[in-house]
Amino acid sequence: MTGLRACVVVPAHNEEALVGACIAALADQRGVAREAYEVILVLDRCTDATAERARAAAGDTTLHVIDAIGTGVGHARRTGMDLAAGRLPHDGLIATTDADSTPAPDWLATQLQAVTDGARAIGGRVEIGDHDVPDAALARRQAEIPRRHAALTGEGAREHHQFSGASLAVTVDTYVQVGALEPRDALEDEGFERTLHRHGIPIERLAAVRVTTSGRRIGRAPRGLAVDLRRNAWLDERSFHHAAFTVDALLAAKRQTISLILPTRNVEGTLGRILDTIPRALVDELLVVDGHSTDGTIDIATERGVRAVTQPATGKGDAMWHGLAHTTGELVVYLDADTEDFTEAFVLGMLGPLLTAPVDFVKGHFRRPFKHGDATRPDEGGRVTELLARPYLNLHFPPLAVFRQPLAGEIGATRALLESIPFPMGYGVEIAMLIDSYRAVGLERMAQVDLGTRQNRHQSLADLSKMALEVLTAAERRTHGDVTPGALLVPAAGDFTLKTPVTEERPPLNGR
Structure with missing residues (x-):
């Protein structure tokens, strides 16, 4: 020695x-x-x-x-x-x-x-x-x-x-x-x-x-x-820009049927323009899934000949799941219906990778300004993303840290993939779909596309707190096993109020 x-x-x-x-x-x-x-x-x-x-x-x-x-x-x-x-x-x-x-x-x-x-x-x-x-x-x-x-x-x-x-x-x-x-x-x-x-x-x-x-x-x-x-x-x-895709090019590449689903709730101020802007030549099936709106959302859809159904329960994920169950397209695209500056680029960008690249899942991303009164601060929106979702993915799912907007509602995927995964009924649906799709098909069969700038409604901090709990619950179930949160305590003047998160999950459609 x-x-x-x-x-x-x-x-x-x-x-x-x-x-x-x-x-x-x-x-x-x-x-x-x-x-x-x-x-x-x-x-x-x-x-x-x-x-x-x-x-x-x-x-x-x-x-x-x-x-x-x-x-x-x-x-x-x-x-x-x-x-x-x-x-x-x-x-x-x-x-x-x-x-x-x-x-x-x-x-x-x-x-x-x-x-x-x-x-x-x-x-x-x-x-x-x-x-x-x-x-x-x-x-x-x-x-x-x-x-x-x-x-x-x-x-x-x-x-x-x-x-x-x-x-x-x-x-x-x-x-x-x-x-x-x-x-x-x-x-x-x-x-x-x-x-x-x-x-x-x-x-x-x-x-x-x-x-x-x-x-x-x-x-x-x-x-x-x-x-x-x-x-x-x-x-x-696997990163794309919406400007790379045109209607004519995508029509030439199209080999599958396409369903476009819009979850809605009280969006009469934005829905009409969105429906008028969608390039119908590309879309075989257009569906509005309404979450019990109290304004004229449903009327705006039916006036334009767009099929609309009302979800039986509540929650964004529940609307997305029911939309999937009520459509038949081989490719499915979800778009948020509260976008104030919607253009056809949102549709072309989401469909482009699905029609031209070997991918099964596409997530949109965009620059999201934050409006406060008359002032607009660039890239200051997406507070739950920056404070919760992005750090969480970096910590537990490092490969998924490359997605710029992990909670974006602009999602496209093959029906086969979507029908194989569960859907959290609330706001946990986007992060759950991201994690479940990664586990099902791998990072290389996922993509993201730059959709430019998106301006939409901002929620109060109290509502964002409930949203964050729904996101965290869905993520934790996919990391550490089943969790069941109780009601969320939110400080109010002199006391607390209770908010009940929506954390139930709809089962995979192919296993019903």
Whole structure:
């Protein structure tokens, strides 16, 4: 053991396709004696041939294959680093990379020399190798580098901005001093970086310490490089603008029947213009689903020969579900009926991706001004989106963070998809449809389209509070299991009032 200077920890979850190249690169390290380092492969619930492929690639390099304590990449990395700390002398080096990465031939020797020169923590430069993402996705990531570099804090060389699990290392003394690596499900490297900063440990970000990593979109962790690349690729491949579609072009592309559904409630001031603007040549079926309006909404529809039905219950999601049950189109588009500045671009934009791209679900987005009296503030609308839905999706469904307006009522999808998912009866329907569609067809078969600017009615804060609870309930049911909220307590003058959220869900139509 006296000659052992370094251990390299490699966490792996079902990496039989790539782990061989990683272990072979570690076995081929130059400038360091074979007996001076070992490789620790930590299996995180592997059900494939990861271990066998690694052993075949190791040659005469010492390779330990162990099971992780706990689940997830953070637990696997922690398991290996703890073992390494127990095997090495106090000034030994605990280095780590990922099973889909290949360190350069001098990767380990360069880090050992840095330790000799006084380094206690080292971040290597990670470059993307083979990938299946468009150049624009890589360019988007490249454009982020100056911002990330400028945001660095703490002491140490800053030859690049990275401190990633694909190439990080610390001395045993440092690892013990900071209390080890916190075993997170993902982004454990970022957490470890913060731990080092709290203890005043300089991080040497050295460009000569090089690793090439896979540019795949679908990785093994719920966050990290693969998720970033997948989102960037999606933004390039599945983001559209309404101006790209014309009536004639869509008529030429049309192969399926189309139903357009308008949920309504007291929208006599906007519905007429919307119905007059819809390009009827594209739409096979137009339906108004009314939520017990007390104004002339129904009359406006019937005067124009548009079929209208009244939903038996209440809630926007209930109206959407009944609209689906009362139509037959192979493609279905929902549009909000309180839009004050409606144009045919709303229809063309929503239908465009469904008719011309390999997608099953489309969500509209727009710039939404906030009107307060006579004043209008650009992009200040969508308060429940910004305060609840967007943070929630970033936290629990990172790939869906790319949707600009996750609660937008402008939705298009195939009937087959819509009939396979439940519909929350209230305002939780949009976030539920987004999450359920993602789970059913995947991000790559979803799209978003820029519809320009939309001005609609704003609700009071008390009403938004009830809306937020309905959104949160639908999201929580899809994240943590069934929840049943009680009445919402809303402060009033000298007391509280109770608001009852609409949280019941209509079942999938194909399972009735």
